[in-house]
Amino acid sequence: MAGTVRLPRVSSREADRATTPIVKAQIGDLLGVDPRRVFLTHGATEGNALALFHIAGSERRHRGSVGRVRAWMPEYLPLWESALAVGFRPAPSRGPAAFAVVSNPRNPEGRLWNRREAETRLAGHRAVLIDETFREFTSAPSLAETGHRGWWCTGTFTKVYGGDALRVGWVVSPPEESEAFRRWHALVADPVPPLSLAGAIACLDQRDRLLREVRDLWEWNRTVLARHRPDASALAAPVYFDRTPGIDTLRLARRAVRRSILVAPGTYFGDPGGVRICLTRRRFPTDFEAYLRFRKSEGDAPPRPSPVQTALRPSTLRRR
Numbered sequence: 001m002a003g004t005v006r007l008p009r010v011s012s013r014e015a016d017r018a019t020t021p022i023v024k025a026q027i028g029d030l031l032g033v034d035p036r037r038v039f040l041t042h043g044a045t046e047g048n049a050l051a052l053f054h055i056a057g058s059e060r061r062h063r064g065s066v067g068r069v070r071a072w073m074p075e076y077l078p079l080w081e082s083a084l085a086v087g088f089r090p091a092p093s094r095g096p097a098a099f100a101v102v103s104n105p106r107n108p109e110g111r112l113w114n115r116r117e118a119e120t121r122l123a124g125h126r127a128v129l130i131d132e133t134f135r136e137f138t139s140a141p142s143l144a145e146t147g148h149r150g151w152w153c154t155g156t157f158t159k160v161y162g163g164d165a166l167r168v169g170w171v172v173s174p175p176e177e178s179e180a181f182r183r184w185h186a187l188v189a190d191p192v193p194p195l196s197l198a199g200a201i202a203c204l205d206q207r208d209r210l211l212r213e214v215r216d217l218w219e220w221n222r223t224v225l226a227r228h229r230p231d232a233s234a235l236a237a238p239v240y241f242d243r244t245p246g247i248d249t250l251r252l253a254r255r256a257v258r259r260s261i262l263v264a265p266g267t268y269f270g271d272p273g274g275v276r277i278c279l280t281r282r283r284f285p286t287d288f289e290a291y292l293r294f295r296k297s298e299g300d301a302p303p304r305p306s307p308v309q310t311a312l313r314p315s316t317l318r319r320r
Contacts, residue, residue, distance in 0.1 A: 004280060005162045005213050008202035010195065018197035026204050027155075027170055032145035037178045039185045040192045043169040044133050044156035049082055051152045051171050054184045055099065055127050056086040058177075067098030070125070074241055074269035076107040079131055096124070103131040105138065105237035108269050108276035112236035118143055126150050134237035136160040136211065137218060144172035152177075157200055160214055166199040168192055221279040224288060238279035241266070249275050252298070261291050 020040055028035035041047040059066040069088035071080045079101040084090070091097035100122055105112040113121065122128045127150040130143055137160055144153035153172045157163035173181045192200075203210060218238040225240060226233040232240050242263070244252065249272055253265040264276040281287065 004217065004282060005210055007162060007165075007199070008206050010198040010202050012195075014202070015194040015198040018194050018201055020192065020197065023168070023192075023197050023200050024170075026201065030204065030207075031142040031153075031155075031172060033142075033147070033172055034175070034178075036182075037144070037173050037175060039171045039173065039181065039189070040197075041154075041169040041171060041189065042167040042192065042196075043158055044131055044154045045078060045169075046189075047154040047156075047169045047171040048079060048129060048131060050185060050189060051129055051154065051173075051181075052082050052086045053188075054177075054181055055129070055152070056088065057184075058180070059098070060087075067126075068092075068096070069099045069101060070097035071101050071270070072106075072121075074106075074108055074266060074271035074274070075101070076103045076131065077268060077270055079103060079129070080270065083129075098126045099128070100125045101129045101131075103133065104143065105134045105239075107131075107134060107237070108239050108241045108264065108266075108274075110134075110232075110235035110237045110239045110241070112138055112140055114140065115143065115146065119146075119148075122151070128152065129154070133159050134239070137215065137238060138236045140236070142172070147175050149176060150174055157203055161203045161210055162214075163199060163203060166196050166203070168196050168200040217282065218279050221281075221284040221288075224285045225277070225279060228288075228292065235279075240277045240279065241269075241271075241274045242277050243274040245273060249273070255298070256291070256294055259290070259294055261287070261294055263291065 023040060024035045024038045028038045041050060056066045066087040067089070068091035069083045070091040083099065083101050088099055102113070102122070104118065130151065130153045132142055132153050132155045135142060135155065142153055143151060151174050154169065156169035157166050158169070221238065222232055222235050229240065229242065249265040250267050253263050253275055256263055266272045266274045269276065277288070277291070
């Protein structure tokens with residue numbers, strides 16, 4: 001959402017007053033967890049890496065080696081590839097796995113696993129890393145509040161707040177790992193700068209306004225998308241995996257970018273059978289129409305619009 005919503009400005013005086021404990025306490029209150037389980041990072045990617053290295057190290061100390069890891073494709077590949085990079089081995093599709101990684105809501109599918117579905121799918125794993133980067137596009141609670149043994153969650157100010165420049169994210173450890181992870185985090189992580197802390201505090205102070213703007217925009221874009229892709233009406237996050245059976249999606253994406261149409265090929269998510277479409281921009285209706293025309297010009301006629309989806313554009317968006 002960078003450049004789409006108005007980020008609050010912060011002063012040097014506010015930066016002087018901003019501290020790590022204040023931000024940890026506010027995030028803990030937001031997620032419904034003990035702030036001692038919250039660890040600040042420079043984004044979810046760093047948080048994922050720190051958690052993965054810690055989990056792998058713990059596995060080696062206590063079991064002599066790391067085990068197998070499972071993911072559900074299509075998936076945000078840096079999650080999967082980072083797990084492999086720290087030593088986890090891929091689990092067979094139906095075999096046992098000690099560890100699992102998952103984005104929730106799912107990136108690139110935009111689906112949300114609620115608590116019951118997550119508990120069912122993730123049962124039996126010793127440790128789980130859940131990337132909740134897109135969660136605040138929904139009203140769903142963080143899975144961190146369950147306090148389940150072995151469940152790690154990460155988040156960031158980058159997506160729903162559009163705070164790319166803030167460089168603030170977090171890790172929430174499971175309760176039983178908070179002390180061990182505190183030592184690891186203190187050893188390898190750099191402190192988040194005061195100006196970034198102040199920006200995070202300002203975002204949380206204006207959270208209601210920011211979320212209202214963001215959800216208004218992307219929910220309208222979802223309505224536009226659902227006219228042509230009816231299953232998009234169930235999206236929980238502003239990403240959609242447009243299935244393209246029998247089409248080379250890498251070639252499709254490369255040809256699209258030559259026409260200034262940006263879609264991410266499924267090979268970026270471990271599933272070549274589709275492309276990811278993002279719904280975060282104010283220009284999305286225009287851009288999506290261009291994508292449909294492009295697909296038609298490629299000899300791949302898209303589905304006809306559904307007559308059911310005829311909602312008018314919200315007046316709050318029409319004025320902008």
